[in-house]
Amino acid sequence: MDRINIQASTDYEVLIGKGLIDSCGTHIRECLFRAQKALIVTDSNVAPLYLGRVKSSLEREGFSVSDYVFEAGEEKKNIDSIAGMWAVMAEEEFTRTDIVVSLGGGVATDMGGFAAATFLRGIKVVQIPTSLLAMADAALGGKTGIDLPQGKNLVGAFHQPSMVIEDTDCLATLPSEVFTEGMAEVIKYAFIMDKELYGVLSEIADSGKAMSLQEDIDTLTKILISCVKDKAEVITEDEKDNGRRQILNYGHTIGHVIERNSNFTLAHGVCVAKGMGIITDACLKSSMMSADTAESIKDLIKAYGLPTEDPITPEDAVSGAMNDKKKRGDTISLILVNEIGKAEIKKMTPEELLEFLR
Ligand SMILES: NC(=O)c1ccc[n+]([C@@H]2O[C@H](COP(=O)([O-])OP(=O)(O)OC[C@H]3O[C@@H](n4cnc5c(N)ncnc54)[C@H](O)[C@@H]3O)[C@@H](O)[C@H]2O)c1
Ligand SMILES: [Zn+2]
Structure with a gap:
């Protein structure tokens, strides 16, 4: 098992290894010794696979355990689900020391993070991510929240977890398309800050093993450790997303617009991959990057089964980006990678962005 420390407003550990689901209770007990009750928040796909094992592990450590199982999918990431979690905790008389x-x-x-951030003005949360995307990204860094009919992630709170437990065996049961989607965020770290990870990922691709990576848990674990360390570094520097943390949005500015325009029929990771491809084309055209670098970026994305193009027009991309909550004032912060392993934040007016994408 590997332990990675994240230094944020509260420090916490990320545990990564095989079989951690069955010992999660022990690790949680070590860091939260006063807690008596635990609410497990999970979805209808994950519950039959792992809920019983997590529950038993917690019960062995003396926790009294309740659960809230929601129907899998982004549609349930809403206030009704959160209200359901609040209700269970209220009925079970959770106190500030419960989790x-x-x-x-x-x-x-x-959602588990957001329910914890808000119940009794904030109780502790432990994250046990089971998808590649959540292990590499979502479960780390304390951003929690829900969607509104008006837009994704519009309501939320920063609430750092007390611990993150990543059992890499869980990746074996992920549907392959969900795995591929998560790879978009993994590849993203290589481009924005991790040349070494880029080397590892391209070596796998060159040996023709990219599409069977899901079966190689040992290699995946190493890759995941790199991603977690990368995210930890960014969070430590900029917990509240005012500066460097924005580099994690590489591919996301245009990707989010494509995702919204598809009415969320296209998966997030697929749209991020397209966004990275489109920005790469624009950088190449503006002579900001070499043809070699552009080719390396797009080849790696494609090798892992992801697209690099989309028929969206520059006009639609810019008007969509102007509606994104992440823009600040009249400018859009675009993340550019002109050299693999290095990202820069470039503020652009809508006119400049249009010119850049045309
Ligand atoms: N907080 C953050 O910093 C942050 C960052 C990135 C994304 N996100 C959010 O994360 C969400 C997307 O995450 P996701 O792609 O994990 O979506 P998800 O939670 O819907 O999981 C994807 C699918 O995989 C299934 N699944 C998960 N683990 C499994 C396993 N081990 N075996 C079998 N099936 C499994 C789920 O049931 C679901 O059907 C979005 O809501 C996005 O906004 C948050
Ligand atoms: Zn993302």
Whole structure:
């Protein structure tokens, strides 16, 4: 098992290894010794696979355990689900020392974190991410929240977990398309800050093993450790997303617009991959990057089964980006990678962005 320390407003550990689901109770007990009750928040796909094991592990450590199982999918990432969690905790008479344990993909970790951030003005949460995307990204860093009919992630809170437990064996049961989608965020770290990870990922791709990576848990664990360390570094520097943390949005500015325009029929990771591809084309055209670098970026994305293009027009991309909550004032912060392993934040007016994308 590997332990990675994240230094934020509260420090916490990320545990990564095989089989941790069955010993999660012991690790949680070590860091939260006063807690008596735990609410496990999970979805209808993950519950039959892992809920019983997490529950038993917690019960062995003396926790009294309740659960809240929601129907899998982004549609349930809403206030009704949160109200359901609040109700269970109120009925079970949770106190400030009791805890929420989120178990599942990014939807479960975002919601479990938000329910914990708000119940009794904030109780502790432990994140047990089970999707690649949640292990590499969503469960780390304390961003929690829900969607509104008006837009994704519009309501939320920063609430750092007390511990994150990543059992890499869980990746074996992920549907392959969900795994591929998560790879978009993994590849993103390589481009924005981790040349070494880029080397590892391209070596796997060159040996023709990219599409069977899901079966190689040992290699995946190493890759995941790199991603967690990368995210930890960014969070430590900029917990509240005012500066460097924005580099994690690489591919997301245009990706979010494509995702919204598809009415969320296209998966998030697929849209991020397209966004990274489109920005790469624009950088190349503006002579900001070499043809070699552009080719390396797009080849790696494609090698892992993800797209690099989309028919969206520059006009639609810019008007969509202007509606994004992440823009500040009249400018859009675009994340550019002109050299693999280095990202820069470039503020652009809508006119400049249009010119850049045309
Ligand atoms: N808080 C953050 O910093 C942050 C960052 C990125 C994304 N997110 C959020 O994360 C969400 C997307 O996360 P996601 O892609 O994990 O979605 P998800 O939670 O919907 O999980 C994807 C699918 O995989 C299933 N699943 C998860 N783990 C499984 C396993 N081990 N075996 C079998 N099936 C499994 C789920 O039931 C679901 O059907 C979005 O809501 C997004 O806004 C948050
Ligand atoms: Zn993302």
